[in-house]
Amino acid sequence: MLDALREWARELGFSQIGVADVDLSSAEPGLMDWLARGFHGEMHYMASHGLKRARPAELVPGTVRVITARMDYLPAGLTPGWQRIEWDRLADPARATVSVYARGRDYHKVLRARLQKLADRLAALIGPFGHRVFTDSAPVLEVELASRSGLGWRGKHTLLLSREAGSTFFLGEIYVDVALPVTEPESAHCGSCSACITACPTQAIVGERRVDARRCISYLTIEHAGPIPLALRPLMGNRIYGCDDCQLACPWNKFAQPARVVDFDVRAPLANPDLLGLWAWDEATFLRWTEGSPIRRIGHVRWQRNLAVAMGNALAAPQLPVAQREAVQAALAGWSGRTPLTGDDHALVAEHVQWAMAQAQTF
Template identity: 40%
Template sequence: MSLKARLKDQALSEGFASFGVCRPDAIPETVGRLQSFLDAGRHGQMGWMEERKTWRGNPTALWPEAKSIVMLAEPYTPDHDPMDNLAHPARGNISVYARNRDYHDLVKKRLKRVGRWLIDQAEGVEIKVFVDTAPVMEKPLAAAAGLGWQGKHTNLLSRDLGNWFFLGAIFTTVDLEPDEAAQENCGSCRACLDVCPTDAFPAPFQLDARRCISYLTIEHHGPVDHDLREKLGNRIYGCDDCLAVCPWNKFAQDAQEVRYAAREDLVLPNLADLVALDDTAFRTRFSGSPIKRIGRNRFVRNVLYAIGNSRSVDLLPDAQALTQDQDDTVADAARWAVERLR
């Protein structure tokens, strides 16, 4: 059995559901697409994309010694349709991936175990592992490695997994045979484009992050534009709409990692409870969660927008209590929510 075949077996035994290999220079077309995205200003406040574009568009610049990139996918498929949560405006809607442990930590530990196995196979083998925390274009690389294709919503799709999965990368000095790149299979379907509440897709296969709810609730700091606040609905961290409606999800595999299963307190949490969090209570409640990284102020801002969209006058006192908050953005969101509820 070849080293690549044994490596695949090792990866699958660690809980990964899909495996593929590509060369570090397999995505030359990404450079132009990334530059067009940046030139149009569609990255919004994510200045790190501009600062690290050389590495992001060219993996060989990130680590010249790498000869192969192993791409791996791990499912986090929800146990119910997340679109159902939109029917409860007085409750918060948190993106499926963020309802329990931080996937960065869990996936990275698995990648390191697979990488250590590879190191043990031959003298002088080197690796670097990445999980969405470095200037690595995981989705184009995964497509080049045959794991799937980037759909019209720009996320990765797979015939075998749908689109509910995390990606991880192992860069290595080992020369492994590359897999055949995946072919796009979206056809004439527009479900992901049409469902977007903020029209964040200027065209199929293009995303304007400045209008994306995931960007607005996580990456964007400061007040959200008034014309977009109502469109956030009860989404207080991320958005799953374009993922949830994809027909390829009929092939989605169940998540094997129990720590991806939603915590009970993060499935439709009460907005009144969340808006009252101070910094200490916020950090305690979201310890070990990816939500923790956006901080109390940005999170409470999102909750206040949801309160303003809730049409629930019972939440008016909760919003009024924050109209003089020390954080100007929180105070602005509270005043907007009060005005809406009145």
């Protein structure tokens, strides 16, 4: 049965399948300690679900196994040495950096539909059974389940790592009421390496396999709705949606695999964007170019907030050419005259624009 599942999964664009038991009791103390320390920030849903996250049979009654799936997402066209291209982009203050996973179609849509098709194929083989599919969409300990089912091990940055594929992949799950045979877990292979911890721009990795989301750029640019803390803004550089630094630094990502589906191909406006080009987007343009993209969920207001921070960091960068410096200053100065925002939305972006303009220096 597992061989059939693996074959069907590959036909659907997945790269690996595993099966985990539902006893995650050993993970509960770590989860509760992470929540107690407030490391989840404003992601209140993390706390509201409590231990249900570590108890699959409570989340979906009747669940006795969890099918786990890996789908690689590196876009077509990325060549060996893609990490150097990304480091170079991060070093150019005039450019904008969007996390690699978000440059194509929303992975929630891609994986959920394909996981359901996988469940349908299984039902055709064994008959109707109880199940529910998840992709980063419910209180599920995805990395814990994936590591227990042999898809990889939890790296020091908390992401799942695979000897075959690094960490550039999405995870999905099918909770089932069928006692499928479980697959063996894989041992950890990070050793003494701490490259991911050292690379984190905001030092959000506060210990091995422990991240304070409140300092994480992915959290700040995506999940966090309010003003970005002043102390962290200069550390964000030109990262406007997510952050890949811990993955770029990880030696295992020399084995990162290209996506098996076209959905994650890079959308043209995100292939090599510059800050001024993205800053010029009005809300209609933002909605058009982010249709079906994970970026749309943050909305145009947070998009502008994030861009304002990156533009402030560009103005503080000595390597920014004079002509580009003047163009950035002019774009920021003209924002209040063209924005339709009012109320709290206007105040949020305006505060970040003012901060950005104050970063201007003469070199």
